[in-house]
Amino acid sequence: MPEGGEGSTSVLRIYRVHTYRRTTSVPSSNNSVTAAVVLVATASSKPWEVLSANVREICRAQRADGSAAVLAIGTANPANCVLQDEFPDFYFRATKSDHLTSLKEKFKRVCQKLGVQKRYLHHTEELLSAHPEFLDDSSPSLDARLDIVKTAVPELAEQACRKAIAEWGRPAADITHLVVTTNSGAHIPGVDFRLVPLLGLRPTVRRTMLYLNGCFAGAAALRLARDQAENNRGARVLVVCAEVTVLLFNGPEEGCFQTLVNQGLFGDGAGAVIVGAEPVAAPAPAERPLFEIVSAAQAIVPESEGVITMHLTRGGYGGNISTRQVPVLIGDNIERCLTDAFAPLGIIGAEWNDLFWDVHPGSSAILDQVDAVLKLKPEKLAASRRVLSEYGNMFGVTVIFVLDELRRRMENGEEEGTPEWGVMVAFGPGLTVETMVLHRSGTPAEKKLAEA
Numbered sequence: 001m002p003e004g005g006e007g008s009t010s011v012l013r014i015y016r017v018h019t020y021r022r023t024t025s026v027p028s029s030n031n032s033v034t035a036a037v038v039l040v041a042t043a044s045s046k047p048w049e050v051l052s053a054n055v056r057e058i059c060r061a062q063r064a065d066g067s068a069a070v071l072a073i074g075t076a077n078p079a080n081c082v083l084q085d086e087f088p089d090f091y092f093r094a095t096k097s098d099h100l101t102s103l104k105e106k107f108k109r110v111c112q113k114l115g116v117q118k119r120y121l122h123h124t125e126e127l128l129s130a131h132p133e134f135l136d137d138s139s140p141s142l143d144a145r146l147d148i149v150k151t152a153v154p155e156l157a158e159q160a161c162r163k164a165i166a167e168w169g170r171p172a173a174d175i176t177h178l179v180v181t182t183n184s185g186a187h188i189p190g191v192d193f194r195l196v197p198l199l200g201l202r203p204t205v206r207r208t209m210l211y212l213n214g215c216f217a218g219a220a221a222l223r224l225a226r227d228q229a230e231n232n233r234g235a236r237v238l239v240v241c242a243e244v245t246v247l248l249f250n251g252p253e254e255g256c257f258q259t260l261v262n263q264g265l266f267g268d269g270a271g272a273v274i275v276g277a278e279p280v281a282a283p284a285p286a287e288r289p290l291f292e293i294v295s296a297a298q299a300i301v302p303e304s305e306g307v308i309t310m311h312l313t314r315g316g317y318g319g320n321i322s323t324r325q326v327p328v329l330i331g332d333n334i335e336r337c338l339t340d341a342f343a344p345l346g347i348i349g350a351e352w353n354d355l356f357w358d359v360h361p362g363s364s365a366i367l368d369q370v371d372a373v374l375k376l377k378p379e380k381l382a383a384s385r386r387v388l389s390e391y392g393n394m395f396g397v398t399v400i401f402v403l404d405e406l407r408r409r410m411e412n413g414e415e416e417g418t419p420e421w422g423v424m425v426a427f428g429p430g431l432t433v434e435t436m437v438l439h440r441s442g443t444p445a446e447k448k449l450a451e452a
């Protein structure tokens with residue numbers, strides 16, 4: 001507030017910082033507006049001077065008081081389910097490569113090592129026979145692949161979002177922000193734009209589209225959503241990650257190990273999460289926080305550029321995953337990343353078995369390495385291993401499935417003595433590591449406090 005001016009003090013103007021009305025059901029702290037700043041000025045003050053002098057208060061009034069929390073989760077997969085045991089036969093038949101007998105045997109061995117039992121894929125044998133150009137990555141096929149994902153990705157994303165919104169229990173029009181990630185596409189306007197009419201979001205919803213963030217995309221989107229929710233009072237952020245890996249599909253080739261890993265590991269799916277701070281009880285149904293997002297960080301592993309790379313080519317995706325190096329580098333760096341994530345919260349020397357874990361299941365070898373380095377009890381990565389086994393590696397979508405699996409296990413009492421605190425860890429291109437400290441909501445201690 002300005003001090004020491006001449007003349008009498010008067011209320012110059014009330015600036016509405018948020019203008020959500022009660023009818024929108026966006027959380028509000030009074031009947032008409034969520035927050036307002038009353039600017040007081042001397043008679044001689046100019047409005048802009050008053051505004052300048054109050055920037056700090058205006059900004060403060062826009063921020064939420066509590067920490068962001070996951071309020072609902074939804075997941076979806078295409079209908080076409082493939083069993084890992086049957087996949088080598090399908091893959092070599094569909095790509096007319098059955099004559100590559102020793103490569104097929106090697107592929108069978110690799111498929112058994114990845115930790116995957118089952119996956120869902122948009123591409124079927126019919127789709128592949130309609131696109132023989134997809135079998136050879138030197139054939140120009142990018143346009144055809146992009147045409148497929150242009151509709152398939154928004155459709156899959158829509159299914160996951162609808163489930164999250166249904167669980168949340170509020171109208172889609174109450175979503176204020178939308179964060180969408182995919183590696184499957186390169187369109188503008190993108191999936192974010194398509195989802196507005198598909199879901200009945202407001203045309204004023206604030207959209208952010210993240211392309212090509214690899215497997216850390218889900219954690220990155222949640223990190224962004226947390227910042228949005230905490231910096232915009234009343235914000236309800238819909239995060240959706242969706243992948244349709246038809247851009248990655250191509251035929252087997254002697255000497256190209258990368259193709260074998262790509263075809264045996266990755267799956268299609270979508271995961272949606274609604275994030276908001278200060279959950280509200282009215283109007284019913286009350287919002288139910290599942291996990292509070294207490295902190296979020298990202299780090300580049302030193303000298304890792306080139307360990308995981310991806311780019312678009314005329315034949316779909318190009319790029320490289322150094323499959324032998326990735327588990328080793330993750331093992332060498334994970335403890336430091338976790339220590340750095342917990343230190344600002346005052347936790348030094350944490351006992352890793354005291355936490356619950358949502359680790360991106362890049363493959364079995366990666367989870368084994370994390371287990372070994374952190375000396376985790378076998379059940380700690382059970383949710384990550386189950387998702388890898390049932391759905392494959394779905395890039396950034398996977399950590400959302402693991403979060404949903406953790407929630408399901410906690411609600412069903414399958415996680416005896418589940419810890420209150422946990423961590424999400426995701427890996428991706430570079431090598432980049434995302435860490436997110438989570439706090440489970442609705443613990444017995446919290447319930448007791450609420451009842452008192």
Ligand SMILES: CC(C)(COP(=O)(O)OP(=O)(O)OC[C@H]1O[C@@H](n2cnc3c(N)ncnc32)[C@H](O)[C@@H]1OP(=O)(O)O)[C@@H](O)C(=O)NCCC(=O)NCCSC(=O)CC(=O)O
Pocket residue numbers: 106109110113114213214215216257261308321322323324326327361362363364365366393395427428429
């Ligand atoms: C590829 C693996 C399954 C291989 O498993 P193992 O190492 O246990 O098995 P192994 O050594 O017996 O290898 C099995 C067969 O594959 C061959 N082989 C293994 N690695 C190879 C390589 N890099 N190049 C060529 N051949 C290779 C072996 O010679 C053997 O052949 P033979 O049987 O003929 O003797 C594993 O290393 C793994 O899971 N690596 C990590 C995968 C990964 O990077 N995931 C992250 C995805 S990316 C991600 O999640 C993030 C993102 O994309 O952003």
